[in-house]
Amino acid sequence: MKSxxxxxxxxxxxxxxxxxxxxxxxxxCHAWGETPEAALCE
Structure with missing residues (x-):
């Protein structure tokens, strides 16, 4: 299984x-955030 x-x-x-x-x-598969880091953490 891929990560x-x-x-x-x-x-x-x-x-x-x-x-x-x-x-x-x-x-x-998508996510939003107030900052780039927050979007990647979602």
Missing amino acids: LKDYKIILRPDDNGTFVAYIPAIKG
């Missing part, structure tokens, strides 16, 4: 000033 560390994670600013992190290879 999240095995996937490419995309991090980008969102329109409302927060950040979104998502994994393109896993449909529906």
